[in-house]
Every structure is written in C-alpha cells, then in structure tokens.
Amino acid sequence: MVAGYRPNNLKEALEIMNKEECIVLCGGTDLMVKRKKSAGVEPGFDKPVIFIRDLEELKQITLENNILTVGAACTCSKIAQSDLVPEYMKKSVLCMASPGIRNMATIGGNICNSSPVGDTLPLLYALEAVVVLEGINGKRELPINEFITGPGQNVIRKDEILKEIKITMKDFNKVLHRKVGTRKAIALAKLSFMGLTKVENGKIKDIRLAFGAVAPTIVKSKDIENEIIKMGTIGKDNIKEIKDKYAEIIKPIDDQRSKANYRKGTCLNLLGYYLEDLM
Numbered sequence: 075m076v077a078g079y080r081p082n083n084l085k086e087a088l089e090i091m092n093k094e095e096c097i098v099l100c101g102g103t104d105l106m107v108k109r110k111k112s113a114g115v116e117p118g119f120d121k122p123v124i125f126i127r128d129l130e131e132l133k134q135i136t137l138e139n140n141i142l143t144v145g146a147a148c149t150c151s152k153i154a155q156s157d158l159v160p161e162y163m164k165k166s167v168l169c170m171a172s173p174g175i176r177n178m179a180t181i182g183g184n185i186c187n188s189s190p191v192g193d194t195l196p197l198l199y200a201l202e203a204v205v206v207l208e209g210i211n212g213k214r215e216l217p218i219n220e221f222i223t224g225p226g227q228n229v230i231r232k233d234e235i236l237k238e239i240k241i242t243m244k245d246f247n248k249v250l251h252r253k254v255g256t257r258k259a260i261a262l263a264k265l266s267f268m269g270l271t272k273v274e275n276g277k278i279k280d281i282r283l284a285f286g287a288v289a290p291t292i293v294k295s296k297d298i299e300n301e302i303i304k305m306g307t308i309g310k311d312n313i314k315e316i317k318d319k320y321a322e323i324i325k326p327i328d329d330q331r332s333k334a335n336y337r338k339g340t341c342l343n344l345l346g347y348y349l350e351d352l353m
C-alpha cells in the first residue's frame with residue numbers, strides 16, 4: 075500500500091513533489107496498464123501517487139494573441155469539444171482509442187508517455203508545439219522535439235509537472251492526417267502522417283511534415299521543409315527528390331504491429347499522395 079495525494083491546486087502539487095518523489099497520475103490510461111498486476115491484485119505503484127487530473131490550472135484551453143494554450147490535463151474528448159481548437163486538430167485527437175478512453179486520456183499523458191506511436195505527437199510536432207513544465211522554482215518552456223528524447227523518454231524532472239502546451243496558430247490550407255492501424259478504433263498506429271501546408275498564389279509559404287511510429291521519436295525535418303519552401307512549387311521531379319530525402323530519415327523497426335518495410339513504404343506513399351495534391 076502506498077500513499078496517494080490529491081492536491082487542491084498546482085502549487086500544492088508542486089510542494090508535495092518538491093518534498094517527496096511521486097508518480098504523477100493524470101488519466102491513468104497508460105500508467106494503470108503499465109503497472110497492472112494479475113487480477114484482484116493492486117497495481118504496482120512503488121512510490122506515492124499524486125493525482126493531478128482535477129487541477130483546474132491544467133484543464134484550461136485558451137486562445138490569446140494567436141497562441142492556443144491547452145492544459146496538460148485536458149482529455150481528448152474535451153479538446154475535441156472546444157470551439158477554440160481547429161477541426162484538423164480535433165480529427166487527429168479523435169483517432170485515438172475509443173470514446174471511453176478518450177474521456178480519460180489526456181494530452182499531457184500522451185506527451186509524457188513519449189511513445190513514438192502516441193497519436194497526438196505527429197500533430198504537435200507538425201505544429202511545433204512548446205511544452206510548459208512547472209516546478210516549485212518556476213517554469214521552463216521547450217519545443218516538443220527537445221522535450222521527447224527517445225521511446226518513453228523525455229527530459230521532465232522528478233519535481234516537475236507538464237502544465238500546458240502552447241501552439242502558435244498558423245493558417246494552413248492543405249492538411250492531411252492519416253493514422254494507419256489494424257482497425258479504425260482501439261488500435262495503436264502502425265504508422266501515421268501529418269501534413270500541414272500554407273499555399274498562397276500557387277506558392278508554398280509554409281510546410282510541416284511529421285511521421286509517427288517510424289523511428290524512436292516522431293520524424294520531422296526543418297531542413298527538408300525549408301528546402302521545399304525554397305522550391306516554391308511541387309512538380310513530378312521534386313516529389314521524387316523529397317521522397318528520397320525522407321527515405322533517408324524514416325527508420326522504422328519490425329514489431330508485433332507491423333513490418334519495417336511496410337511502414338516505410340506506406341509513409342512514403344502517403345507523402346507522395348500529399349505532395350501530388352500540392353502540385
């Protein structure tokens with residue numbers, strides 16, 4: 075039996091975590107599975123558990139000065155119901171699990187779980203989201219690609235909580251999201267693709283391409299994106315050139331869900347399909 079803390083606010087939570095190392099539990103949909111034991115036996119929590127799901131400071135969604143801020147304890151369902159969240163973001167969040175899980179699963183939990191198959195991650199990478207971490211001594215902000223360092227690994231400190239995610243909203247007019255799984259619901263991704271592009275007067279002004287489940291972390295390359303912006307327009311020749319560049323950095327593995335060559339081939343096909351649409 076271990077202690078459980080239910081702090082009333084973020085300050086109280088951070089004070090507890092400053093004194094004692096705790097396991098942060100938000101929706102619990104990852105943790106309860108990871109720590110489960112056989113039927114009838116309590117889950118294996120070896121440190122006090124701190125429940126953060128009800129902290130108001132972590133449950134807000136706001137849009138100010140073109141910055142969308144989503145509290146870490148916002149569930150997928152809450153995000154999908156918000157009037158402030160654009161449709162393409164909602165669609166990406168709604169491809170996760172099933173309605174019951176989405177009522178519990180939080181965006182902060184998906185980020186802190188840091189799995190390359192996490193469904194919110196290609197979207198957040200493509201949007202170049204910034205995570206806000208808070209500890210007793212203050213806040214720090216990190217781009218999501220610097221926060222997540224490997225499968226299940228990130229740079230959060232033991233006394234920190236992920237408070238919120240900040241996204242500078244841009245006007246993308248060509249959007250494609252695809253999650254490829256064994257079935258439509260309650261299946262983890264074999265691979266996923268998120269493409270966001272701003273095309274103006276036939277020219278590519280901004281492009282963000284992110285691939286999930288095909289490397290230890292989400293694949294996104296600012297260098298290749300900048301090269302595409304320099305090209306300005308997409309033609310048959312540069313589609314091949316762009317696909318060749320991504321082929322070098324998409325490095326999937328074989329596992330129980332899929333084969334590496336299927337993952338890579340399908341990602342490159344989705345990329346080709348998306349780029350053709352930009353022609």
Ligand SMILES: Cc1cc2nc3c(=O)[nH]c(=O)nc-3n(C[C@H](O)[C@H](O)[C@H](O)COP(=O)(O)OP(=O)(O)OC[C@H]3O[C@@H](n4cnc5c(N)ncnc54)[C@H](O)[C@@H]3O)c2cc1C
Pocket residue numbers: 097098099100101102103104105106107126146147169170171172175178179180181182183184185186187191192193194230234235236237260261262263
């Ligand atoms: C049946 C089922 C189906 C699923 N299907 C999918 C799917 O299709 N796609 C998908 O991506 N995921 C899926 N998941 C995984 C899970 O639902 C998501 O990763 C979810 O977003 C986790 O959120 P949570 O709040 O439940 O996290 P929790 O389980 O509470 O926490 C996950 C991890 O993050 C840490 N953490 C959580 N919040 C914070 C915070 N604010 N600050 C610091 N640390 C924090 C915890 O300590 C823990 O290490 C599924 C899970 C189940 C059980």
